[in-house]
Amino acid sequence: MxxxxxxxxxxxxxxxxxxxxxxxxxxxxxxxxxxxxxxxxxxxxxxxxxxxxxxxxxxxxxxxxxxxxxxxxxxxxxxxxxxxxxxxxxxxxxxxxxxxxxxxxxxxxxxxxxxxxxxxxxxxxxxxxxxxxxxxxxxxxxxxxxxxxxxxxxxxxxxxxxxxxxxxxxxxxxxxxxxxxxxxxxxxxxxxxxxxxxxxxxxxxxxxxxxxxxxxxxxxxxxxxxxxxxxxxxxxxxxxxxxxxxxxxxxxxxxxxxxxxxxxxxxxxxxxxxxxxxxxxxxxxxxxxxxxTLRAHDVFRESLCCIRCGACLNTCPVYRRSGGHSYHATIPGPIGSVLNAAHDPRTYYSLPYACSLCGSCADVCPVKIPLDQQLLYLRGTIAGAKHLPLAKRLLMKLTSFVMQRTWLYTFAGRLARWWLPKLPRFLVYNRLNAWGKQREIPAFPKKSFRELYQNRQRHGQ
Amino acid sequence: MDSKHDILNTLRRDPVPDTGLPALDGPWLTFEQPLDQFREVLAAVGGQSLVAAHEGDLPHALAQLPSFRAAQRVWSLVPPVASVGRDWTTVTDPHELEVLDYCVAPGALGVAENAAVWIAHPTVPHRAALFLAQHLVLVVPGRSLVHTMHEAYARIPPGQTSFGLFISGPSKTADIEQALVIGAHGPRSLTVVLTGTDFPASRFSP
Structure with missing residues (x-):
């Protein structure tokens, strides 16, 4: 099944x-x-x-x-x-x-x-x-x-x-x-x-x-x-x-x-x-x-300090715009994402990603649970345990490969700046590009930060 | 192995670093005028307050409330105020208290920071009266006011009564579109009568 x-x-x-x-x-x-x-x-x-x-x-x-x-x-x-x-x-x-x-x-x-x-x-x-x-x-x-x-x-x-x-x-x-x-x-x-x-x-x-x-x-x-x-x-x-x-x-x-x-x-x-x-x-x-079990875990133990005030839900930009039911858990929001994903990472693998890591939850927590850090930590364990869908896993592998090689990263950036603005709209804004949903990708600058910085070093301005 | 020992053994098997139990010595919030603060917060949480210089003035103070004057069934646990309707002390089944219009009960102390009033079991024979009555009056000695919950808990003997509670304002809900509705299940109004309030402000010092 x-x-x-x-x-x-x-x-x-x-x-x-x-x-x-x-x-x-x-x-x-x-x-x-x-x-x-x-x-x-x-x-x-x-x-x-x-x-x-x-x-x-x-x-x-x-x-x-x-x-x-x-x-x-x-x-x-x-x-x-x-x-x-x-x-x-x-x-x-x-x-x-x-x-x-x-x-x-x-x-x-x-x-x-x-x-x-x-x-x-x-x-x-x-x-x-x-x-x-x-x-x-x-x-x-x-x-x-x-x-x-x-x-x-x-x-x-x-x-x-x-x-x-x-x-x-x-x-x-x-x-x-x-x-x-x-x-x-x-x-x-x-x-x-x-x-x-x-x-x-x-x-x-x-x-x-x-x-x-x-x-x-x-x-x-x-x-x-x-x-x-x-x-x-x-x-x-x-x-x-x-x-x-x-x-x-x-x-x-x-x-x-x-x-x-x-x-x-x-x-x-x-x-x-x-x-x-x-x-x-x-x-x-x-x-x-x-x-x-949670208590025995050095990171998740903190989540047991929760007094269920709900403040982390009220402040969470993702919870406020996605509703409690989208978490499919008794306790939704940041604390729920931690508790459920820590307890059953396979089922709740997506909850730690329902987070922009803004840290507002930790700022309002009355017992100072570092919720954002726990969610970030959970992403690591979930990726490590291969609970992520194949597409996301491959994409992250690719990103990691590129980011570990300066020349490749520079080349990919140059290619994107030159090529993407010339592509027809449907090739950029489609199902594959989650970042293009409901928003426009910012205009690409002519030069990358690295190029601007090198220019400045070279010409002293 | 039974569940109790299983849980305890698991807890003992996994040692957890201890950072110590902190002392709770403040300094905590204080108010220049605790009485004013109490009354202001009580109004903000939907309650109302009256003052009566002497306990003997209580009936007169309560007569200011139209719903109290009209009440047919009143159980008063504060002597100068008379009960109305029947001898409520003979009630054995708390369900009978559902018909109460008013309950007048003594509060042991009031907390300025949040308008909470402490009431403990032996002073109210059937605690259901506090929640079933349509309206609740709490009579609180002005001298009993404390600044914060720290002082309040310090004055209440821990665990001596089977039931004790803080009440701050009337029963309320905001579960329908965050609209505040007074009188969810319990009393529709809460009146706190502060008695003997003509005392020097120095009595408020912690």
Whole structure:
């Protein structure tokens, strides 16, 4: 069977067919980026916070086994139950087993990239359990049977007219309704019913504190809080990289997260769970699913410091103009390109090339992951492992051959300057020349830089 | 081998260089007028603030809110303010709180930099009330204001209550074309009443 690879450029080409929409998407994300800049500049110690956040995360990774054990010990002391899952299958089985033991048929879930990564929803649905995503953006995507296109703004690629159609079909709102207030009110009513009927709540976790054994969940809508305040059963899925050592460290991360994500001073709700609701149960599922492998790698380890703020997506010129779906990954954008290509370079070989190496992602990262350097490094390993398509491989071989020989490079340049302007248009601007798509090749100068420089040296001017 | 030990053994097998756990000693942001800062940020995140010099002034302060005057079901956890509709302390199933128009709850401290208010479990018997009520009022002593989250976490005893949270503004969403909608799932409005605010500014010093 042929291996299916993700071809980012092909899907991006489809996305930018609609130029007006591409521009709208680009501007919507840039607006978020601009709000982020404003919020960051209002904090004089911003750079200090970033440095500290990075140091705390890197230190935690070095002692992760100890901190996980400390976390477990403290969580047990508070009456939580702790489970360990090596991979997505184990995670899903643990969650299903807890739900079945409590005869749960209906579950509400707040945003969790980890449960997306594990494909928990379809798994539970196959076993007859109704799972309702309660974050408004995620609910829109769930009703549309589409994956989220952004880790913080799941429906950023959808227009209000489309939300109106989706709600008209599923929630019975007026046809052609487009007012966000009206649509959000309809969703509020619809989801209240789901909250009232649910027998368990599932959440992700933003931070897990080793010192106290508690988990912290951040939302703006309050959906995680309602979801786990009504039923007696709360299951929280925790990636093992979510650990931080101390209670006081939360100040660093809560100051950074919302400001960097959306430009808010903090999320509307920052909830701290130490043990179950009175009379209920709290289950914490600690998940590896490839994280120990990433941790062992000297370059990719850094990517585990990510706190999922989404700022690298908002700032990325490629993400903004190609849309989250073109990455075909739970986590798109620069951090997603690193995580997915590091985990499965064969499938995701094209993602590190969905990058202009501008470095803006690394500049906005709250924990200072050198994302651009990681993407460049990945290009090297992907080319080395021969995951690139033959045409690209041969072209790179040819380029390398030419660039290693000064005389050949000089000759090829001279030939191009003389020959290319004389060629008919269709020979220069065609399918083979990706650089000629949507733009004109600059006019060729008469002389190369090298020739101009030699002239100057010779004639002293 | 079970998953726990498998994960831990893998982590121990691959040593990772440690750069040390940094001290968190600032200096951090401070404000000349933390009260003004708090109120300004609260307004920016969609909330509103009132001041009441004494706790006894609370009912009068809240009566300024038309929706509070009209409320039929109010659960007040702050004594001078009366509950309305029924004796909510007899509620055993939190689902019953879905009908609440207003919840009035005590906040332990406020944070000037982001208008967050800390509320911990024992002061609110059913935490669902904080999220299900159509409107939320938090009563916060003005003296409890701190500048930043660093001070806030330093004052909160870690892990002593099963649930505690910061609330900054009402429930909100921007998931439909980035248009801000107040009242996503939780309260449609948040009013913070700052009590006893006629105290010297020096009380704000860290």
């Amino acid at each position: 042929a291996h299916t690879t993700v071809e980012h450029a092909a899907d991006a080409a489809a996305f930018i067919q609609n130029q007006e929409r591409t521009r709208w998407h680009d501007q919507a994300l840039w607006f978020v980026r601009a709000k982020r800049d404003k919020a960051a500049r209002a904090v004089p110690e911003w750079e200090q916070l970033r440095a500290l956040a990075g140091q705390i995360k890197r230190h935690t990774l070095a002692h992760l086994a100890d901190y996980l054990l400390q976390f477990e010990e403290q969580a047990l002391r508070h009456g939580a139950q702790v489970h360990w899952a090596r991979n997505a299958d184990e995670h899903n089985q643990i969650v299903l087993e807890i739900l079945q033991r409590h005869l749960v048929r209906k579950v509400v879930k707040s945003k969790s990239m980890l449960t997306e990564e594990c494909h928990l929803n379809p798994y539970l649905e196959r076993h007859g359990i109704e799972v309702v995503d309660t974050d408004l953006g995620e609910r829109i995507m769930q009703l549309r049977q589409e994956p989220p296109s952004h880790i913080v703004l799941p429906a950023i690629h959808i227009k209000k007219e489309e939300v109106g159609q989706t709600f008209h079909t599923h929630l019975g709102t007026q046809a052609d309704a487009t007012d966000p207030n009206y649509l959000a009110e309809a969703a509020r009513g619809h989801l209240r019913e789901k909250f009232m009927a649910a027998a368990a709540g599932i959440t992700g976790v933003n931070f897990a504190v080793a010192e106290t054994g508690g988990v912290v969940v951040c939302t703006n809508e309050g959906n995680a809080d309602i979801g786990v305040a009504l039923p007696p059963l709360h299951i929280a899925s925790v990636g093992i990289e979510k650990l931080i050592p101390r209670w006081a460290d939360l100040a660093i991360f809560t100051r950074l997260l919302a400001r960097n994500a959306t430009g808010q001073p903090v999320t509307a709700y920052t909830s701290h769970f130490h043990g179950p609701i009175p009379g209920g149960e709290l289950h914490l599922v600690l998940v590896d699913n490839g994280r120990t």
